[in-house]
Structure formats: structure tokens, C-alpha cells
Amino acid sequence: MTTRQDVATLDAQDPLAPLRAQFELPDGVIYLDGNSLGAMPRATPARLQQVVRDEWGTGLIRSWNTAGWIELSQRIGDKIARLIGAGPGEVVAADSTSVNLYKVLSAALMLVKADAAPTRRVILSERSNFPTDLYIAESLARQHGFELRLIEADELDAALDERVAVLMLTHVNYRSGRVHPMGAVTHAAHAAGALMLWDLCHSAGALPVNLTGDWSAEESADFAVGCGYKYLNGGPGAPAFAWVHPRHTERMDREQLWQPLSGWLGHAAPFEFSPAYRPGRGIQRFICGTPAVVALAGLECGVDTVLAAEPLGGLAALRRKSLALTRLFTTLVETRCAGHGLTLVGPRDDAQRGSQVSFARQEGAYAIVQALIERGVIGDFRAPDVLRFGFTPLYTRFVDVWDAVEHLREVLESGEWREERFNRKAAVT
Amino acid sequence: MTTRQDVATLDAQDPLAPLRAQFELPDGVIYLDGNSLGAMPRATPARLQQVVRDEWGTGLIRSWNTAGWIELSQRIGDKIARLIGAGPGEVVAADSTSVNLYKVLSAALMLVKADAAPTRRVILSERSNFPTDLYIAESLARQHGFELRLIEADELDAALDERVAVLMLTHVNYRSGRVHPMGAVTHAAHAAGALMLWDLCHSAGALPVNLTGDWSAEESADFAVGCGYKYLNGGPGAPAFAWVHPRHTERMDREQLWQPLSGWLGHAAPFEFSPAYRPGRGIQRFICGTPAVVALAGLECGVDTVLAAEPLGGLAALRRKSLALTRLFTTLVETRCAGHGLTLVGPRDDAQRGSQVSFARQEGAYAIVQALIERGVIGDFRAPDVLRFGFTPLYTRFVDVWDAVEHLREVLESGEWREERFNRKAAVT
Numbered sequence: 001m002t003t004r005q006d007v008a009t010l011d012a013q014d015p016l017a018p019l020r021a022q023f024e025l026p027d028g029v030i031y032l033d034g035n036s037l038g039a040m041p042r043a044t045p046a047r048l049q050q051v052v053r054d055e056w057g058t059g060l061i062r063s064w065n066t067a068g069w070i071e072l073s074q075r076i077g078d079k080i081a082r083l084i085g086a087g088p089g090e091v092v093a094a095d096s097t098s099v100n101l102y103k104v105l106s107a108a109l110m111l112v113k114a115d116a117a118p119t120r121r122v123i124l125s126e127r128s129n130f131p132t133d134l135y136i137a138e139s140l141a142r143q144h145g146f147e148l149r150l151i152e153a154d155e156l157d158a159a160l161d162e163r164v165a166v167l168m169l170t171h172v173n174y175r176s177g178r179v180h181p182m183g184a185v186t187h188a189a190h191a192a193g194a195l196m197l198w199d200l201c202h203s204a205g206a207l208p209v210n211l212t213g214d215w216s217a218e219e220s221a222d223f224a225v226g227c228g229y230k231y232l233n234g235g236p237g238a239p240a241f242a243w244v245h246p247r248h249t250e251r252m253d254r255e256q257l258w259q260p261l262s263g264w265l266g267h268a269a270p271f272e273f274s275p276a277y278r279p280g281r282g283i284q285r286f287i288c289g290t291p292a293v294v295a296l297a298g299l300e301c302g303v304d305t306v307l308a309a310e311p312l313g314g315l316a317a318l319r320r321k322s323l324a325l326t327r328l329f330t331t332l333v334e335t336r337c338a339g340h341g342l343t344l345v346g347p348r349d350d351a352q353r354g355s356q357v358s359f360a361r362q363e364g365a366y367a368i369v370q371a372l373i374e375r376g377v378i379g380d381f382r383a384p385d386v387l388r389f390g391f392t393p394l395y396t397r398f399v400d401v402w403d404a405v406e407h408l409r410e411v412l413e414s415g416e417w418r419e420e421r422f423n424r425k426a427a428v429t
Numbered sequence: 430m431t432t433r434q435d436v437a438t439l440d441a442q443d444p445l446a447p448l449r450a451q452f453e454l455p456d457g458v459i460y461l462d463g464n465s466l467g468a469m470p471r472a473t474p475a476r477l478q479q480v481v482r483d484e485w486g487t488g489l490i491r492s493w494n495t496a497g498w499i500e501l502s503q504r505i506g507d508k509i510a511r512l513i514g515a516g517p518g519e520v521v522a523a524d525s526t527s528v529n530l531y532k533v534l535s536a537a538l539m540l541v542k543a544d545a546a547p548t549r550r551v552i553l554s555e556r557s558n559f560p561t562d563l564y565i566a567e568s569l570a571r572q573h574g575f576e577l578r579l580i581e582a583d584e585l586d587a588a589l590d591e592r593v594a595v596l597m598l599t600h601v602n603y604r605s606g607r608v609h610p611m612g613a614v615t616h617a618a619h620a621a622g623a624l625m626l627w628d629l630c631h632s633a634g635a636l637p638v639n640l641t642g643d644w645s646a647e648e649s650a651d652f653a654v655g656c657g658y659k660y661l662n663g664g665p666g667a668p669a670f671a672w673v674h675p676r677h678t679e680r681m682d683r684e685q686l687w688q689p690l691s692g693w694l695g696h697a698a699p700f701e702f703s704p705a706y707r708p709g710r711g712i713q714r715f716i717c718g719t720p721a722v723v724a725l726a727g728l729e730c731g732v733d734t735v736l737a738a739e740p741l742g743g744l745a746a747l748r749r750k751s752l753a754l755t756r757l758f759t760t761l762v763e764t765r766c767a768g769h770g771l772t773l774v775g776p777r778d779d780a781q782r783g784s785q786v787s788f789a790r791q792e793g794a795y796a797i798v799q800a801l802i803e804r805g806v807i808g809d810f811r812a813p814d815v816l817r818f819g820f821t822p823l824y825t826r827f828v829d830v831w832d833a834v835e836h837l838r839e840v841l842e843s844g845e846w847r848e849e850r851f852n853r854k855a856a857v858t
Contacts, residue, residue, distance in 0.1 A: 024482075024486050026486070026489070029489070031489060033490045036490050037485075037489060037490045039486075039489065040481065040482075040486035044481060045478055045481050045482055045486075048478075048481060048723070049474055049477075049478065051665075052469065052473060052474050052477055052664065052727075053453075053469070053474055055665075056466075056664055056665055057453050057455070057468075057469035057474075058455045060458070060460060060462065060468065060807060061462045061465050061466045061809065062802065062807065063665070064665075064857035065855040065856055065857050069665060069666075069857075070856055070857050071856075095524065095525070095528065095718075096524070096717060096718025096719055097718055097719075098690065098692030098693065098719075099524065099528055099690060099692070099717055099718060102689070102690055127704055128704075129704075130693075131696070131699075131702050131703065131704060131706075132692050132718065134704050134705075134706070135691045135692060135693060135696065135706035136690070136692065138691065138705070138706050139687055139689050139690070139691040139706065140689070142687070143572075143689060150704060229719070235481065235722070236480075236484075236485055236492070236493075236498060236719075236722035236723065237498075237719050237720050237721035237722040237723065237724070237725070238721070238723075239721070240718070258568055258571070260531070260568050260569075260572060261528060261531055261565070261568070262564045262567065262568040263525065263528070263561050263565065264527065264559075264561035264564060267560070267564065270560075271857060272812060273559075273560050273604075273811065273812055275556055275557075275558075275560060275563050276563075276567070277560075277563070277567050277568065288525060288528055289524075289525025289526055289527035289528060289561065289669070290525055290526075290658070290665075290666050291666050292525075292666035292667070292721060292724050293665035293666040294477070294664050294665065294666065294723060294724055294727055295666070295721050295723055295724045296666070298481075298723055373491065378489060378490060380490065382702065383700065383701060383702055426494040427493075427494055427499050427500075428493035428494050428498075428499050428700060
């Protein structure tokens with residue numbers, strides 16, 4: 001029988017506990033939604049003031065040079081590269097995940113077309129992939145004469161046939177928290193002759209990601225995108241990132257293939273103001289318009305909070321703690337809230353679980369989440385019936401898990417979630 | 430003979446003079462580059478602190494509802510609409526100018542294709558249009574089998590033939606400052622059967638723009654995009670905006686045409702998380718990914734500085750002052766710097782001049798701009814030989830014009846620009 005005291009001992013022994021001090025978290029809140037919007041690093045407000053007051057207000061246009069604004073996308077890209085197994089000069093931080101996905105998936109389709117393989121005309125993905133991925137793929141499929149084929153995760157092997165041009169998956173499912181084994185899936189895609197595109201929105205910064213060596217040093221994924229405002233703590237609507245393996249950017253160089261969003265900062269020499277587009281080398285061609293300087297500065301502060309774990313064991317250590325947190329949460333819910341109709345959604349097996357845990361409940365999932373939020377326990381609801389809880393090992397404590405489960409138990413036992421105010425739908429759910 | 434005292438009198442009589450107090454400008458700087466990056470509104474640092482500390486730090490994920498984050502793109506779009514002659518619900522603030530141009534130009538080409546007019550396959554633009562516009566158009570032309578035809582401004586009438594699908598122009602030329610007469614050009618495009626797409630980067634917030642009624646209430650442009658960080662003072666890399674006439678969004682609704690960047694927030698019901706894309710009504714379908722909340726908050730502060738001119742006569746009054754500033758600058762340069770090889774680039778005629786003045790000089794244009802910057806007079810250089818000075822009527826004083834010209838005269842007379850340090854090229858020019 002576990003007690004709160006037992007759980008507090010886990011915090012006392014946690015080598016990563018000091019990392020929490022990097023964040024400002026409001027009193028009375030247990031924040032289990034860092035998978036949707038990361039918490040605010042303490043460094044961010046001061047850094048943004050510096051960018052706004054000093055670099056913009058005083059430096060004005062001169063700061064493009066003196067404050068290095070022009071290199072921000074690539075400098076921050078290089079930091080993100082360290083978290084996902086990519087090399088320096090291979091990642092850019094810019095635009096939104098949706099826009100970046102459009103760029104890299106377009107490039108993938110373009111490469112397949114250039115292969116003169118007219119029978120490969122399928123983009124394969126999971127039906128439960130995050131909708132924006134499916135919408136962008138659907139749009140590109142319409143434009144380029146491809147078919148978007150959606151399957152369940154367990155149908156993957158059978159579906160990887162000779163018609164598949166690109167396999168596009170989110171590493172950790174946004175709803176169930178299920179993790180795809182990156183190396184094995186990349187290998188399977190390549191074995192079937194398809195390109196592998198990973199969406200890292202729910203994994204970058206939360207677990208070890210190795211795009212280039214998860215299976216073997218020789219086998220690497222092809223494309224990736226990811227989000228800046230979830231586990232990278234970049235702030236609401238922070239810029240996203242894109243990675244393309246150098247073998248593809250080099251081929252695009254050789255064969256004069258463009259990604260379609262050919263904005264001026266992806267040009268080889270933007271300040272020549274030449275009327276004809278000539279893409280920059282490598283990943284630079286995946287930059288489009290002027291960088292969102294203030295937003296990028298916020299993203300950099302967030303990325304730095306994850307890099308701060310490097311001396312303490314980095315993402316491997318964060319992953320160990322994350323699994324301990326999600327395991328504890330699952331066990332406590334299933335014991336202390338037993339008999340209240342909650343069913344675990346997603347994998348019980350550590351290897352298959354991301355940094356979040358979801359439970360389904362036939363009735364009242366939305367209202368229960370609202371009642372928890374009123375108590376200061378912030379998770380979220382995902383239609384139609386899922387209560388989702390994210391555990392960010394950088395700032396979530398073991399006692400937070402205990403306390404959150406106690407609140408959940410009280411909400412269920414009291415039936416307070418049935419109150420009308422918890423059942424009114426808000427604009428954003 | 431004009432004196433500094435005469436010029437100071439113009440400031441004393443200027444009804445718009447109080448608007449300058451909305452900005453924080455560094456001491457010792459005469460800022461003539463608001464056409465490249467607007468100055469910092471005094472309100473911005475505090476507003477961003479509020480967004481970051483209170484809305485993000487304390488409100489966390491709840492702020493999507495409680496702080497109205499989800500409506501930001503459209504709320505700010507509605508404010509921008511007031512500056513460009515568009516209606517509420519017709520403009521969104523999001524992404525970069527390049528990305529928005531990609532969306533609206535794609536929509537235009539799609540509509541032309543749906544017209545079953547296979548002979549209309551030309552995108553017509555100016556050779557001296559801002560490069561990113563040309564690059565995006567070139568990319569879309571390649572993808573959709575169109576030709577991008579580039580002409581000089583005075584060849585426009587002859588070039589508007591029956592092959593032109595879209596006429597894409599920047600209202601005020603970034604280099605010369607020349608203004609296209611919006612109503613007349615829109616009329617000519619329509620008379621030739623083409624769609625009219627305006628880039629308002631160098632005009633929105635600087636001069637009256639009336640996309641829907643500059644020629645007649647019945648004749649309106651079709652598409653527009655514009656920049657948030659120039660005359661709208663939104664901060665470095667602030668989000669841009671897009672406008673589409675309701676007749677086109679309605680047609681896109683009816684005929685199930687999508688703009689290609691079909692991200693989840695352009696979906697009719699994003700929080701249903703449905704796997705199939707179903708575009709939102711009207712301009713909502715031109716939203717793509719998650720809004721850049723912090724950057725949008727900065728943009729709103731900037732847009733508000735322009736709206737603050739409304740009780741003082743609005744953009745018409747700003748335009749009168751802007752013309753007085755550019756006229757004075759031109760006259761003073763041509764008299765006080767006579768004999769130094771400066772040639773006016775762009776129109777002398779008020780009606781054709783935007784809010785900037787450019788001079789070309791065969792030798793040393795880059796170095797002269799650098800020497801001026803060292804003296805605190807910030808204009809900019811545009812390759813190969815142009816010194817460009819922007820006059821933002823919200824915060825530029827008549828004495829600033831006088832003092833800037835005196836500095837220019839001293840730089841030219843002293844020959845100080847020949848010093849080596851002014852001739853070293855920086856990354857961003």
C-alpha cells in the first residue's frame with residue numbers, strides 16, 4: 001500500500017528535481033498539460049523584455065546584424081537537433097508545425113515523383129494521427145495525385161506495400177500516448193521502399209529521439225517536424241521545427257527541386273534581392289519568410305530548459321523519470337479510483353508509452369476534466385470520451401501525481417462533476 | 430530659403446504630433462526605416478509581459494478560452510480590416526507574408542482553373558516587386574503550369590492581355606516607393622478578365638488603402654496580403670495578414686476548393702478532431718496552424734498605434750503628413766546636398782509616392798548609409814546603389830527630416846563614408 005509519504009520519498013531521491021526551479025508554476029496548480037502547452041520558464045519574461053526593449057526598441061533595424069536575428073532560425077534549430085539525433089545545420093526553427101509539414105511532405109512527394117516510380121502514390125498514416133497532419137497530407141494528396149491511406153497502428157505491416165511513397169506517423173500519439181518504435185518502423189518503411197516522415201510534436205523534449213541512429217547508424221529517417229510549445233516550453237504558438245536528412249537536401253540541390261514555400265529567406269543570397277529564386281543549400285531552403293524574432297527568442301528559452309538536463313543524464317534520465325511518473329499515475333488511478341468506470345487508453349507497457357496517460361470514461365469525461373481544473377489539476381479532454389494527463393519530467397513531481405489522483409478520486413466520489421457549470425462546453429476543449 | 434526654425438514650426442503646427450508619444454525611440458536616433466521595421470510602441474513591453482507572465486505563466490492552457498487566444502487571429506484581422514477598406518470577418522492575422530501569399534495566390538490560381546479558362550495561364554507582376562512575392566509566384570507557377578511574366582510598371586497596360594490570370598502587384602514599391610493607383614489598376618485587371626492581388630507590405634498603416642472601394646463601390650480587388658512589422662509596428666517578424674474578398678471565399682465554400690495550407694485551425698470545427706478536412710467558412714479557411722499568441726499580442730499593440738490616429742483624421746491625415754515629410758526631404762536633399770551625385774529614384778509626384786524616398790548614387794551608397802547609421806540616422810541600403818529613407822508619419826518629425834539631411838550633407842562633404850569600416854558588408858544589408 002503506497003502512501004503520500006512513500007511518494008514524497010521519490011521526490012527527495014529524484015536527481016532531476018532541481019530542474020523544476022527553471023519554471024514558474026502558479027500556486028495551487030498541478031499542471032498535467034505540458035504535452036499541450038509547456039509551462040513558462042523563469043528565464044523567458046526577462047529574455048523577451050530584452051529582445052523587445054533593447055534589441056527592437058533601441059537597436060531597431062540594426063539588430064538584424066548586431067543581435068544576430070538573421071541566424072535565429074538556424075541557431076535554435078541546432079539546439080533542437082541535439083534533442084532529436086540530428087546534426088548541426090540540419091534543423092530550422094520557423095513557422096508552425098502545419099506549415100513545416102507542408103514543406104517537408106511536399107519535398108518527399110517531389111522526390112518520389114523524381115524517382116519515376118509512378119506506382120508509388122500512397123501517403124500512409126494512422127487514422128488517429130493528429131488531425132492537422134492528416135489535413136495537410138490530404139491537401140497535398142489532392143494536389144499531387146496521391147492517395148492518403150489511413151490505417152490503425154496494428155495494420156501497419158500489412159499496409160506497407162509497394163504503392164506507399166511516404167509513411168507519415170506521429171512518434172507519440174496525441175490521444176493515447178502510444179509510442180511507435182522509431183527505428184523499427186523506419187526500417188520497415190525503407191524495406192518497403194517508402195520514405196519515413198516523423199512528427200515529433202509529442203516526443204521532442206520528452207523522450208530520447210534519434211532520427212538518424214535509432215535502428216543503426218546506416219539507417220536514418222528522412223523527414224521530421226515538431227512543435228515548439230509542448231515539451232519544448234516555447235510559449236503559446238511558439239515556432240515549430242523541420243528536419244530533412246542531408247541526403248535529400250543534397251539531392252534537391254543537385255536536381256533543382258524546391259520545397260514549394262520558396263520565401264526570400266530560403267534563397268541562397270536573400271540580400272541580393274534577385275528576381276529569380278535560387279534555393280539556399282541544405283536545410284536553409286526550408287526557411288520561408290522573415291523569422292518571428294520575438295517568438296523564436298521565447299522558443300530558445302524553452303529549448304534551453306531541456307538542454308539543462310544534459311549534465312544530469314539528459315533525455316535518457318528524463319525518460320526514466322517520465323516512465324516512473326506515468327506508471328505511478330496509472331497504478332494510483334486504477335487502485336484509488338477503482339470502480340468509477342475509468343479505462344486505460346493506450347499502452348500499459350513502458351516501451352510503448354509516451355509521457356502521457358489517458359483514461360476513457362463513458363460518461364462525463366469532459367465535465368470531470370473541468371471539475372479537476374477548478375480544483376487546480378489541469379489535464380485535458382479529448383473528444384469524445386478521453387481524460388488526458390501529461391507528465392513533463394522537467395517540472396512534475398511524484399507528489400503532484402499523488403495529489404492529482406486524490407482530486408480525481410474526490411471528484412468521482414462526490415459526483416461534483418455533474419454540476420451544470422462543468423458541463424458547459426468552452427470554445428477550446 | 431528654409432531654415433531649421435521654419436521646419437520646427439511645422440512640428441509645432443502638426444495636429445498629429447501627439448501620436449509620437451505612443452513610441453519609445455532611442456535618444457540620438459533619427460529613425461527613417463519604419464518601412465523596414467516599425468518602431469516599438471510604448472505599450473508593447475507591458476502587454477507582452479502580461480501575455481507571458483499572466484496569460485501563459487499563470488493561466489497556462491486555460492488561456493485559450495479565458496484570454497481569448499483562439500480568436501486573436503480574427504480579432505486583430507478585424508482591426509487591420511479598418512485600415513485597408515475590408516469588412517469585419519474578412520481578414521486574418523497569421524503566419525508570414527510569404528506564407529499568406531502562397532495561400533491566396535494558390536486560391537486565385539485554383540479559381541482560374543475552376544473557370545475552365547485554359548488559355549489564362551499567366552501570373553503578371555513587376556520585375557522590381559519584392560523578391561519574396563516573385564519567388565512564391567515562381568514556385569506556384571511551376572506547380573500549376575502557369576507562367577510568371579515580369580514587366581516594368583509602365584508596360585502594365587500592354588501586358589494585361591487575355592492570357593493573364595492574376596495581376597499581382599505591391600501597392601508601394603519597396604525600392605522606389607512608387608505607388609500604384611489601386612482603383613485604376615484593379616479596374617484594368619478586371620477589364621482584362623484577370624484577378625487582382627495586392628501586396629500591402631509598404632502601404633498598410635502608412636497611407637489610405639481601400640481594397641473594396643477605391644474605384645467604385647461595385648469594383649473591388651480580389652486578394653491582399655501585408656506585413657505586420659513595417660508600418661503596423663508589430664515587432665520583428667510579427668505575423669502578417671491575408672484578405673480575400675467574400676465573393677471568393679463563398680465560391681470556395683460552394684465549390685469545395687481549399688487553399689493548400691489546410692491546417693487544423695482553418696477547419697470548420699477544429700476541436701472535433703475529425704480525420705477529414707472540412708474548411709471553415711469565409712476567411713477562417715485561410716488560417717493554418719496554431720496562432721503565434723505572443724507575436725500576435727505584439728502585432729495588436731502596433732496596429733492600435735495606427736488606429737489611434739482615427740480621431741485625428743486617420744490615414745488621410747497621416748498621408749498628408751507623410752507627403753509633407755517626403756516632399757521636404759526631397760527638396761532639402763536636392764538643395765543642401767546638391768552636387769554630390771544623388772539622383773532621386775521614384776516619383777516626384779505626390780500621388781505616385783509612398784511614404785519613402787530613395788536616392789541612387791553611383792559610388793558608395795552602402796557606405797554612406799553605414800556612415801549615417803553611425804551618426805544615428807537610420808535609413809537603409811538596397812542593392813545595388815540605393816539609399817532608402819522611410820518616413821512614418823506616426824513618429825517622424827519635420828525637424829528629424831532637417832537633421833537627417835544635415836547629417837547626409839556632412840557625410841558627403843567630409844567624405845567620411847570612404848573609411849574602411851563603412852565599406853565592410855554586414856550579413857544583413
